[in-house]
Amino acid sequence: MxxxxxxxxxxxxxxxxxxxxxxxxxxxxxxxxxxxxxxxxxxxxxxxxxxxxxxxxxxxxxxxxxxxxxxTESLALLTLAERIAKSAIPVLLEGPTGTGKEVMARFVHTLSDRCSGPFVAVNCAAMPEAMLEGLLFGHRKGAFTGAGEAREGLFRAADGGSLLLDEIGELPLALQAKLLRTLQEGEVLPLGATKPVKVDVRIIAATNRTLVDEVARGRFREDLLYRLNVFPLTIPALRDxxxxxxxxxxxxxxxxxxxxxxxxxxxxxxxxxxxxxxxxxxxxxxxxxxxxxxxxxxxxxxxxxxxxxxxxxxRGVEKPVHAWPMPDISGAPSSLSDVAFKSEAQAILNALQTHGGHRGKTARSLGISERTLRYRLASMRESGLIVAGGEA
Structure with a gap:
């Protein structure tokens, strides 16, 4: 059969x-x-x-x-996603980390009229802030130091298809304003350019944060939220x-x-x-x-x-969020860069312990931004120095 x-x-x-x-x-x-x-x-x-x-x-x-x-709830969500896929509206995917938001984004793209076009995904939290604007909107040759050649950017790479902006809650406010204009006008202005370029891209945004709360805290533009939040899809935690x-x-x-x-x-x-x-x-x-x-x-x-x-x-899911694991990082490093990395990791872990796992207070005490702290913690996880993190 x-x-x-x-x-x-x-x-x-x-x-x-x-x-x-x-x-x-x-x-x-x-x-x-x-x-x-x-x-x-x-x-x-x-x-x-x-x-x-x-x-x-x-x-x-x-x-x-x-x-x-x-x-049954997941099947109902997929049925709704199928209907939304046939439209042209932006899609906002909400849900905890690891629930499959990128898979859902691909599902929406595959069932849309844009399925023959490209599907491009970018994690807004994984890229340094200084590089993110050029990555998204492109740049002209010589637009900044090191720009030896022009780049089209991910919006133009996704032209005729879909662009997934994962962890959109991490997008800096200045870029949120530029994204809003792109959504409204259907065009991008590359760095160093004087004329905008038309693009035909469907935006699929994903976040593990509650964007309404982020708006209240001044970390996300309200007008951009309204533009994205036409028909949000919430993916429940696996336990639900x-x-x-x-x-x-x-x-x-x-x-x-x-x-x-x-x-x-x-x-x-x-x-x-x-x-x-x-x-x-x-x-x-x-x-x-x-x-x-x-x-x-x-x-x-x-x-x-x-x-x-x-x-x-x-196994420690019921422990307080400030229960950060403290690994042994005192082993003999193999290079000077290892010394710097492990010393920095120890300082971050000590600060987290001091501030009860609160990322905002930890970042301020270290003299860095919350975004930089998240980037450092991600690097520490990839290196096996920590296995879990707290929430601010």
Whole structure:
């Protein structure tokens, strides 16, 4: 039996995103989910326990890179997103970190009339403020020191398609004003240019902050919020959509394993553990757990409960937000840059501890901006010096 795009999520009446997916259903005494080298998926299941195979079916029928859902609220959200995708209005995606906002953005783009155009994503918090304007709007040759050649910018790169502005709450106020003009006039003014350039771009913005609160604190323009907030989509935390956990877990198994000699199924006991977990890190944490379980299972045919190891950071989910981990960074560094980095990390951690994890007070005490502090903390996480962070 083969399942194409017209059949995916049929059991739950979910939207039908584009992208052919072929799934062979095979009656077998042992359940397994495999993908061959050609990308074709085989789902073997016991007919007497077909209900247990439904999450695996949902996962295997979803086109790569698009949402996997089984929870009724998530399916309703996808149906709404499908309707919004057909319009030309900006989209604002709200929700905690790690809930899949970029996946939802791609879903909206794929189902829109712009699907044949480019999809460009930029994380507004990951780029230094001095580079962000040129990255977004482009620049002329010689517009600033080091501008040896002209760059078109991401708005023009996304012309005819969609531009995802992830973590838009981190966008500096000056750039918010320039973004507002782009939304209103449909044109960008590159750095060093005297004439604006017309662009046809749909903006999809994403944030893990409450932008209404950011407006009240003077950190986000109210007029820009009104321009973006035509029809917001809020993606709940994973703990609030339990019906998604099993399909997502099978989807990650299919993505990272499902090859001969490795696990091709998740046992009922292991799935029960996954469904009972609070998932402080949302979908991103679930992916970590599944990848870890694949490694621990080795050549065993299925992931068992003994292979499920949750993130250490999640175990402290009920602790106060100021409980910052203090790693041992006193080991002998290999270079002078390591000395500087580890000394800076120690100073940041000490300041966070002093100010109870409050980022605003910590940044002021260190003489840096909150944006710079967030950038430093991200670098520390990537280097393994910290595993979790507090909120201001």
């Amino acid at each position: 083969s399942i194409g795009p017209s059949d995916q999520f049929a059991a739950s009446k979910a939207p039908r995103p584009a992208g052919a997916v072929a799934v062979d259903l095979v009656h077998a005494p042992v359940a397994a989910l495999c993908r061959n080298q050609a990308g074709r998926v085989t789902l073997a299941y016991n007919p007497a326990h077909s209900a247990a195979a439904q999450p695996a079916l949902l996962a295997s029928a979803a086109p790569p890179g698009l949402p996997i859902a089984g929870d 959509r339990r019906g998604d956990i099993a399909p997502l877990a099978f989807g990650m198994l299919l993505r990272h394993a499902c090859k001969p000699g490795g696990p091709t199924w998740i046992s009922g006991q292991a799935m029960a553990l996954l469904e009972a977990h609070p998932w402080a890190g949302n979908v991103r944490e679930l992916e970590n757990v599944i990848r870890r379980a694949i490694l621990l299972a080795g050549k065993e045919p299925r992931i068992g409960s003994e292979h499920i190891v949750f993130d250490q950071a999640a």
